[in-house]
Amino acid sequence: xxEIEAKFSVPNNVxxxxxxxxxxxxxxxxGQATTNHIIDNYLDTIDDDxxxxxxxxxxxxxxxHSFITIKSASSAHHYFSVRxxxxxxxxSDPNDILxxxxxxxxTLVVPIVAGKPLNVKVELKQRRYVxxxxxxxxxxxxxxxxxxxxxxxxxxxxxxxxxxxxxxxxDQLFALESxxxxxxxxxxxxxxxxxxxxxxxxxxxxxxxxxxxxA
Numbered sequence: 216x217x218e219i220e221a222k223f224s225v226p227n228n229v230x231x232x233x234x235x236x237x238x239x240x241x242x243x244x245x246g247q248a249t250t251n252h253i254i255d256n257y258l259d260t261i262d263d264d265x266x267x268x269x270x271x272x273x274x275x276x277x278x279x280h281s282f283i284t285i286k287s288a289s290s291a292h293h294y295f296s297v298r299x300x301x302x303x304x305x306x307s308d309p310n311d312i313l314x315x316x317x318x319x320x321x322t323l324v325v326p327i328v329a330g331k332p333l334n335v336k337v338e339l340k341q342r343r344y345v346x347x348x349x350x351x352x353x354x355x356x357x358x359x360x361x362x363x364x365x366x367x368x369x370x371x372x373x374x375x376x377x378x379x380x381x382x383x384x385x386d387q388l389f390a391l392e393s394x395x396x397x398x399x400x401x402x403x404x405x406x407x408x409x410x411x412x413x414x415x416x417x418x419x420x421x422x423x424x425x426x427x428x429x430a
Contacts, residue, residue, distance in 0.1 A: 257339075261331065301323070344361075
């Protein structure tokens with residue numbers, strides 16, 4: 216599966232609320248917002264083997280279900296996030312890799328971790344407002360507005376707001392370009408760093424004692 220997505224930082228609460236409530240962005244209409252509360256735990260070995268191999272792996276908990284997502288860290292597009300993605304439901308301890316239900320994920324991860332246990336690298340707690348994205352009467356993707364809290368060892372280290380637009384397939388890439396132009400013109404900033412990238416930077420500063428918290 217390929218993820219096709221653009222990410223934007225939202226500068227203030229007024230702008231965040233605007234896109235939770237507005238009916239459309241240009242010629243693209245938006246469905247009713249649904250609210251989801253999720254917790255993302257990004258996993259890696261003590262030596263960051265998954266990260267260093269060019270992947271990011273998370274376990275997403277959203278109430279009754281948990282899913283593992285593995286994404287390539289590099290994008291095939293110079294401006295948007297176009298990345299390989301593997302996602303499947305988790306029914307066991309994530310360290311029991313051979314019990315995963317996705318063979319592609321097992322084949323990828325087993326040689327990377329080489330038997331080392333997986334630990335939580337950073338935790339993101341999110342409240343997400345998710346809206347269907349329509350063009351010419353057809354749903355072509357999703358728009359989400361995310362309130363993100365970065366957590367590490369029980370401390371809340373950072374919080375920020377993000378708007379993401381994800382398309383169902385690459386045939387609608389023109390829509391991502393059009394929406395991006397409108398959002399940037401309205402004061403949002405397109406991001407080339409994923410949420411977890413920012414979160415990991417914050418955790419590293421905390422561990423080094425250079426943030427407002429002292430490790």
